[in-house]
Amino acid sequence: GENVEQHPSTLSVQEGDSAVIKCTYSDSASNYFPWYKQELGKRPQLIIDIRSNVGEKKDQRIAVTLNKTAKHFSLHITETQPEDSAVYFCAVGGTGGFKTIFGAGTRLFVKA
Amino acid sequence: DGGITQSPKYLFRKEGQNVTLSCEQNLNHDAMYWYRQDPGQGLRLIYYSQIVNDFQKGDIAEGYSVSREKKESFPLTVTSAQKNPTAFYLCASSPSQGGRNEQFFGPGTRLTVL
Numbered sequence: 407g408e409n410v411e412q413h414p415s416t417l418s419v420q421e422g423d424s425a426v427i428k429c430t431y432s433d434s435a436s437n438y439f440p441w442y443k444q445e446l447g448k449r450p451q452l453i454i455d456i457r458s459n460v461g462e463k464k465d466q467r468i469a470v471t472l473n474k475t476a477k478h479f480s481l482h483i484t485e486t487q488p489e490d491s492a493v494y495f496c497a498v499g500g501t502g503g504f505k506t507i508f509g510a511g512t513r514l515f516v517k518a
Numbered sequence: 519d520g521g522i523t524q525s526p527k528y529l530f531r532k533e534g535q536n537v538t539l540s541c542e543q544n545l546n547h548d549a550m551y552w553y554r555q556d557p558g559q560g561l562r563l564i565y566y567s568q569i570v571n572d573f574q575k576g577d578i579a580e581g582y583s584v585s586r587e588k589k590e591s592f593p594l595t596v597t598s599a600q601k602n603p604t605a606f607y608l609c610a611s612s613p614s615q616g617g618r619n620e621q622f623f624g625p626g627t628r629l630t631v632l
Contacts, residue, residue: 411580415558449625449626451623455620495560495561
């Protein structure tokens with residue numbers, strides 16, 4: 407089955423710096439790659455997603471890049487702000503259409 | 519946020535007791551999911567359902583059971599056979615084929631076994 411690895415598990419950056427979180431996956435048939443943000447005590451919410459026919463997608467300060475050959479994708483957050491502090495999960499889906507497999511999560515701290 | 523709800527928010531259970539967690543959605547979504555969240559382990563899939571009266575085991579189904587009698591409802595029962603049930607449980611729904619589309623999460627239920 408699909409295996410998703412996410413790194414780093416914890417990331418601390420200074421306000422205004424960039425943050426990058428990386429995920430690798432194993433099933434080359436996967437074709438949907440969402441990123442979820444979970445603030446403390448709250449539910450995960452989708453912040454950006456990318457499908458396998460696109461190599462990069464950007465939405466204001468966040469962007470996701472996908473390398474299907476290497477089977478990895480990354481989340482980039484620029485000009486980080488304290489409210490970006492949260493746990494970020496990458497996920498992989500598409501095989502069979504029914505299941506999404508989540509990474510273990512990255513706890514991001516943005517220091518003011 | 520109000521489209522998918524879970525109750526209760528906190529639940530305490532004695533060892534050996536079964537307990538049922540509620541999940542309701544008014545988004546008219548076909549697919550519904552139950553995840554377990556433990557610190558440092560991400561979200562692990564317990565059960566999922568693509569349509570009424572049908573559901574499939576996820577990666578950690580042992581000790582859990584579900585039903586899908588109505589499109590809006592997907593309750594999860596944590597049985598006494600679950601060896602380590604203390605965790606945060608998240609329900610999610612998706613318009614269809616949640617592996618290819620955004621999943622919308624409920625607020626979660628924190629279960630503690632005393």
